Amino acid sequence: MQTTKLATVLAALLLAAGCGGGDEGREAQAAEPPMKVEDTVVGDLVTAPARVEDSANAAVDAHREALRSRLEADEGAPPGE
Secondary structure (H helix, E strand, C coil): CHHHHHHHHHHHHHHHHHCCCCHHHHHHHHHCCCCCHHHCCCHHHHHHHHHHHHHHHHHHHHHHHHHHHHHHHHHCCCCCC
16 A cells, blocks of 8 residues: 555656656757758658759750750751751
């Protein structure tokens, strides 16, 4: 019986001790702005689509220029016009 009462009081004290304070940490977190997503661990995942799009656009531009020069050569136009 004594052990049960002691355990109950100890549990109540532990719950009460865990329920307060800690406001100093919240104020410090609120003061600093959140990090940009690019600077976090998942930054590579976020910036990857833009890098893929840039490299794909560069490949398409190079292919378009090659086709344009080939068409000009086949039509007999002087290069550069």
